[in-house]
Amino acid sequence: MSDVLLEAEGLHTFYGSSHILHGIDFHISRGETVGLMGRNGMGKTTLIRSMLGHVRPRHGRVAVRGKTMTAARPYLIARKGIAYVPEGRGIFPNLSVRENLIMGAKPGVDGRRDWTYQRVLDTFPRLGERLNNGGNQLSGGEQQMLTIGRALMTNPDLLILDEATEGLAPLIAKEIWYIIRQIRATGIATIVIDKNHAAVTSISDRNVILVKGKVAHEASSAELRANPDLLHKHLGVS
Amino acid sequence: MDFSTFLIQLLNALQYGLLLFLVASGLTLVFGIMGIINLAHGSFYMMGAYMAFALTALSGNLLVAILVGIALSVLIGFLLEWALFSRLYKRDHLDQVLLTYGLILIFEELRSLLVGDDVHGVPIPELLSASIQLSETLSYPVYRLFMSAVCILLAIVMYWLIRHTRLGMMIRAGSSNREMVQALGINIDLIYRIVFGLGVTLAAFAGMLAAPVSSVYPGMGNQVLIICFVVVVIGGVGSVWGALVAALLIGLADTFGKVIAPDYAGLAVYVLMAAVLLWRPEGIFRRI
Numbered sequence: 001m002s003d004v005l006l007e008a009e010g011l012h013t014f015y016g017s018s019h020i021l022h023g024i025d026f027h028i029s030r031g032e033t034v035g036l037m038g039r040n041g042m043g044k045t046t047l048i049r050s051m052l053g054h055v056r057p058r059h060g061r062v063a064v065r066g067k068t069m070t071a072a073r074p075y076l077i078a079r080k081g082i083a084y085v086p087e088g089r090g091i092f093p094n095l096s097v098r099e100n101l102i103m104g105a106k107p108g109v110d111g112r113r114d115w116t117y118q119r120v121l122d123t124f125p126r127l128g129e130r131l132n133n134g135g136n137q138l139s140g141g142e143q144q145m146l147t148i149g150r151a152l153m154t155n156p157d158l159l160i161l162d163e164a165t166e167g168l169a170p171l172i173a174k175e176i177w178y179i180i181r182q183i184r185a186t187g188i189a190t191i192v193i194d195k196n197h198a199a200v201t202s203i204s205d206r207n208v209i210l211v212k213g214k215v216a217h218e219a220s221s222a223e224l225r226a227n228p229d230l231l232h233k234h235l236g237v238s
Numbered sequence: 239m240d241f242s243t244f245l246i247q248l249l250n251a252l253q254y255g256l257l258l259f260l261v262a263s264g265l266t267l268v269f270g271i272m273g274i275i276n277l278a279h280g281s282f283y284m285m286g287a288y289m290a291f292a293l294t295a296l297s298g299n300l301l302v303a304i305l306v307g308i309a310l311s312v313l314i315g316f317l318l319e320w321a322l323f324s325r326l327y328k329r330d331h332l333d334q335v336l337l338t339y340g341l342i343l344i345f346e347e348l349r350s351l352l353v354g355d356d357v358h359g360v361p362i363p364e365l366l367s368a369s370i371q372l373s374e375t376l377s378y379p380v381y382r383l384f385m386s387a388v389c390i391l392l393a394i395v396m397y398w399l400i401r402h403t404r405l406g407m408m409i410r411a412g413s414s415n416r417e418m419v420q421a422l423g424i425n426i427d428l429i430y431r432i433v434f435g436l437g438v439t440l441a442a443f444a445g446m447l448a449a450p451v452s453s454v455y456p457g458m459g460n461q462v463l464i465i466c467f468v469v470v471v472i473g474g475v476g477s478v479w480g481a482l483v484a485a486l487l488i489g490l491a492d493t494f495g496k497v498i499a500p501d502y503a504g505l506a507v508y509v510l511m512a513a514v515l516l517w518r519p520e521g522i523f524r525r526i
Contacts, residue, residue, distance in 0.1 A: 054417055078423035090418035092411040103407040104422030154423055 003029045004066060005158045005189055006051055006082060011060035013043075013050045020046045021057065022213040028158065028191055033184050035200040035221070036193045038210035039235055044193050045087055047210070048160055052084055053077045081109040083156035087163040087193075089147045093136035097127055100135050100150050108155030114186070120149040123179065141172035148179065158189045165194055177203075197235065201225055209234045239497065242373040247493050253382050255489020256389035260444035261462055262469035262481045263396060264437025270476015271413040272430055274326055275334045278341035280463025282438045286311065286445025288349060291358045291454045300363045304446045308439060315438030319431045327430070346456065355456050360449040385447050392440070393482055400478055409433055413476055468507060472514045474521025483522055484514075 004027050013021040021043050028034045038044050049055040051062050053074040062070045064080045078084070092100055101120060107113045121128040124145040130138060138146060144164055151159055161180065165173035177199050184190055184203055194200050201207060201221040209217040209230075216234050224230055239247075265279045286307060293303030322341075326334050362381045369377040400406035408429050411419050419426050445458075452458070469488060473480025488507050495506030514522060 052421065054421075073425075073427075074417070074420040075423050075425045078421055084421040086418065086421070090415050090421075092414050092418070094410055094414050095407055099407045099410075103404060103411055104419075104424060106423060150422070 005030055005064070007063040007066075008047065008051050009061040009063070011047065011050055011057045011062070013046050013055055013057045015046075015055075020213055021050060023060070024210070024213070024215055026051070026208060026215070028189055030157065031187050031189055032206065033190045033192065033204045035197075035204035035207035036191055036210070037197060037200065037207055037231075037235060038216075042210040043213040044210055045162055046213075048084070048162060048191070048193070051077075052082065052160075078154070079106075079109075081155070081157035083151035083154050083159050085144075085147045085151050085159065085161045085164055087166065089143050091135040091138075091143050091146050091150075093134060095135055096132050097135065097138070097146060098131040100146055101127075101153055104150060105153040106155065109157060112155050115152040115155050117153070120152055123152075123182070124149050141168050141175070144168065144172075144176055145179070148176075148183075152183070156188060158191070159183060160191045162193045163195070164192075165196060165199075197224075197231055240373075242376045245372060246376060246378055247497055249378060249382065249386070251489040251493035252486065253386045253389075253489075254493060255486035256386050256393070257444050257448055258462075258465060258469055258488060259393060259482050259485035260389055260447075261441045262466040262473070262485055263393075263478050264440045265466050266470045266473065266476055266478060266481045267409075267433050268437045269470060271409060271433055272323075272327055274323060275331055275338070276323075276437075277335060277338040277463065278345065279338075279437070279441055279466065280459030280461070281342055281345040282311070282315075282441035282459070283445040283448075283462045284349065284457075284459030285314070285345065286442030287360075287449040287452070287454045287458060288353055288445075289442065290446035290449035291360050292353065294360050294449075300360065300446075300450065304443070307446050308443060311439040311442035312435050314442075315435035316431055318438065319434040323434055324427065324430070342460070345459075349456065357453055357455040359453050362450045379451075381450060385451070388447060392443075396478055405429075405432070465507065468511050470521075472511055472521055474518075474523040477521065477523035480521055480523030487514075 007027040009025055011021050011024040012019070024043070024047055026047060036044050036047070046055060050057045053069070053072050053076070056071040060070070061068055064077055064082065069077055092103070095103065102117060105117065126142055127145055127149060130142065135143070135146065148161070148164070164180070165176050168176065173196070180190065180192065181203055192200050192204060201224050204221050207219055207221060207224055208215055211234055217230060219230060261279070261283050265276065268274050268276055268279070289307040289310060290300065290303050293306050294300050297303055297306070322337065326337060366381040366384050368380045370380060371377045400409060408419060408424055412426055412429050416426055419429070465488065469481055469484045472487065473482070473484035487510060491506040491510045492503070496503040
């Protein structure tokens with residue numbers, strides 16, 4: 001079996017008549033951490049949604065674990081061990097914290113049950129104190145923990161985090177980064193999209209920079225740290 | 239009104255309200271979770287009543303008729319969802335109303351072709367045909383008590399299903415974020431099919447249960463449909479618990495309205511609706 005978990009080849013995606021992705025190649029392998037960077041509107045979230053089946057690409061191919069699954073139904077792709085923490089979190093406000101967690105719980109692709117309800121509560125003790133609260137009664141940080149915990153309950157091999165620290169107070173964001181590191185250390189591959197580039201490169205192995213729907217640059221984290229000009233050029237930050 | 243009369247009216251109100259709940263709960267779920275306005279929902283009630291009539295005539299036993307009828311209803315529900323309703327989720331309300339209104343006409347025509355336009359009765363099973371004597375002149379039929387008991391049992395089962403099972407969590411989650419449910423590896427299309435099938439079956443079952451007391455006649459679904467939309471609006475779209483409370487309120491308003499002010503009885507339900515909406519424009523309960 002191939003070690004590549006998720007792969008895109010020549011992906012073109014449109015929203016109506018706007019051409020968002022212009023032939024993107026992307027891949028992530030088992031255990032890898034990839035930073036996906038780019039300014040707003042460059043196609044990061046669209047790339048993720050195209051690979052996960054939420055948006056149908058017009059051209060190109062998506063493969064999951066080596067098997068072509070272009071525009072497959074999202075639940076089938078998710079069942080291949082891919083968990084998604086979307087921008088804006090997507091918690092179910094009308095379910096309690098406990099229900100949010102156990103609703104989608106399942107063993108991993110190879111039958112593993114590394115992440116149990118108890119382990120998720122141990123990782124996020126704050127959630128344990130609020131099990132019977134509705135999802136909409138949580139603070140932003142708690143909601144983010146809930147979304148990550150809920151994703152882990154599906155025992156994924158790949159976790160995709162889209163703006164997981166957006167809008168959080170610095171201390172809470174720090175806590176989330178700490179948790180992401182812990183998850184990474186367990187061997188789960190991660191795709192991290194975040195505006196805090198220093199934090200991303202501190203955990204990522206490899207980084208893909210998107211500019212106007214194309215891969216403008218691909219670099220190891222060491223390379224990006226050594227050449228701050230690259231970030232400045234493509235992302236407009238120093 | 240003496241106590242026996244009051245008791246009889248109260249039991250009638252409960253029985254009517256509970257039956258309405260069975261029909262309306264499916265309507266509110268399909269509306270609240272899939273966003274579909276299903277005008278043909280009353281047709282499933284009629285379908286159930288006619289199935290009870292036809293199958294009882296064939297088998298000679300209402301219970302057998304109901305069991306076969308339930309199986310047929312599940313099948314019809316799944317088929318309709320697969321063939322027609324699954325195409326409506328992304329359409330606007332006008333398309334939904336057009337298709338489901340068309341379905342009413344088709345179902346009525348089919349009924350006319352298959353069974354004719356006569357009014358029929360369905361015999362009450364012998365086991366349940368007795369009456370309980372309340373006073374020297376007043377008695378209450380056992381079958382109506384049986385109907386209420388079955389409805390209460392089903393309401394409890396539904397509450398348990400929606401509140402305490404994984405399937406129920408998925409159904410509730412599906413009403414708030416369809417995409418995220420799929421991202422967790424759950425086949426939302428299957429969940430929708432189950433909910434729709436459940437709604438059809440509950441409405442048809444209500445029709446079967448009511449057939450022996452209400453008789454079976456053309457257009458019987460349309461009357462129920464209108465009052466069920468009132469239940470959905472009063473209870474809050476998507477709320478099964480709200481549908482139960484609203485259906486019982488309507489049962490009481492309608493039954494006692496007829497006793498207290500017979501000339502204005504038809505108004506009672508709508509006065510109740512107006513009053514509730516003034517108090518709570520989104521209905522009594524908001525969430526599923």
